[in-house]
Amino acid sequence: MIMTAEGTLMEPTVERSDVAGPADGRLVSVIVPVVERADDLMALYRAFAGELDRRGEEHEFLFVFDGGFAAPPELVALSHERDAVRLFSFARPFGETAALRLGIERSRGDVVVTLPAYFQVQAEGIGPLLDALHAGADLVVANRSPRVDSWLNRFQSGVFQRMLGGVTERRFHDIACGVRVIRRPVAEALPLYGDLHRFIPALALREGYRVDEVAVPQHPNDARTRVYGPATYLRRLLDVAAFFFLAKFTEKPLRFFGLVGSICFVLGALTGLVLLADRLAGQGIANRPLLLLAVLLIALGVQLMGLGLVGEIIVHLRSPHRRAYRVRERV
Template sequence: MDISVVIPLYNEEESLPELTDWIRRVMLQHQFSYEIILVDDGSNDASWKVIEALRLQHEEIIGIKFRRNYGKSAALNVGFNAAEGDVVITMDADLQDSPDEIPELYDRIKNQGADLVSGWKQKRYDPLTKTIPTKLFNAVTRSMSGIHNLHDFNCGLKAYRKDVVKSVEVYGEMHRYIPVLAKWAGFKKIQEQIVQHYPRKYGTTKFGPGRFVKGFLDLLSIFFVGKFGKRPMHFFGAIGVLSFLVGFVITCYLIFDKLMSIAHGSPYRNVTDQPLFYLSLVAILIGTQLFLTGFIAELVSRNASERNKYHIEKVI
């Protein structure tokens, strides 16, 4: 099979018939073999009934329904597991992404060797309350991930080599950081394509301002797990040892200062009367706790069932 189109959706009953017809026209025009995977993320409108009707009319449509709303990341993860196409295309169900972009996205994956191609909505039809925070998060993500050639990590229209979607696990709010997950999994050919963005035709957006806070926390999680997931002692241990050494040096200084005062017969204050004593005590305690945290995390990591799970590209 050439292409799997994975579409997560929540309360999009009006747009589904038009979207699937549009995709079918593009696929037939370019003679692609394909499947359309519609993942209903616990909709409370008639979206699932529409999917059932579409499935009866077109066998290439596959429907997956959640019992409740889990979020876009969960829907994408389930869709990725079900996908069978050599190239996997994701897009939103609100008709703001154009299926006409599919042939070029497919060509860049299949024939030009890209692992992942992310859409860039250079001209957007979203309000400033959405576009300004998005630009900020994109800038932070570029800086932290080192993927400097992507302008829009959160664009729903993306194309993946099949190996990519089978190698990453998407959860929380991490759907916007799939390029980062792909990079940590060892896929280096991450590219961008300018895509058409349309105004929303039906309904309203399903994402509130809280997604930015969750997204930033997930970015920190990706950064930490990707860099220190298999060697947590390098993170906690290094900070713990540094904190312990700072506290130890301050303690040695206080003791030395008191001994010198005694030796010269000078008046001196009790060590416990000096603010530096409490600073050193806190530094030593925190350092010890961080070191023990790293040690325990290392034991957990070494005994985890996936401790030796690595992504192997080829075996000859």
């Protein structure tokens, strides 16, 4: 195996042998995006590969290194010895979502496992996840239980789950866990870009796939307290807001822009009526700030409604090329 540098995600330069072919039966493809932090990758590989070997699962591991991360020499040597271990390296930081996309594109198995580059759950927990998938689920996400980390970690996770619970059709217990088992067609169908990797189970649920959660023991290495800067929490909030818009209004943009635009227009019109009444009563309104506010609200309302109409036209034009439904089975 050769460490390959990816200039861009859409135009990667790889050896022909790295291009994914058709799914191979029960082959399990484990994708490890090395982003932000990483434990001993060799220890991680031995633990999870050993558990898959114990279960008799044929497997391959794909390590995707974001810009700034270098593969350890032991892992490079292992990739030269075993075709089932492949390494990829981005030319610059592209993020976890891009790493997962590349891993899915280059994997060969009909089962895709996403695994953080650090011990988040015990290795023996991979078995129950695979069993749940084979029992009929389309995607299975690990629920770290019991939690062994600090109360602050659990509090932050709980706030995120509750925020997302108001957006999704159901409330997840641990959607932030990066250990997931996914059927290949589901993994290929998910729209992954930006930071949407955090919402993979919710995205699958939105598309009509069956998503299960399985309790898996948390690894002690995942217990350290995590404190982030204000910018990180703000980005998480914006991510939830973006997902809310994508989940609710992607197919009907006029409902969002039309609603907000109508509110602005009505507020502007009411303000204008108040000013008109004052003017009829003999008061001057030329120098009043409310006049400017009324004009701005009316103009903003018209623009937002127009933007919603443009969005509806775009959805209409692309609708012949995209199915808005998914058939689970023919009875």
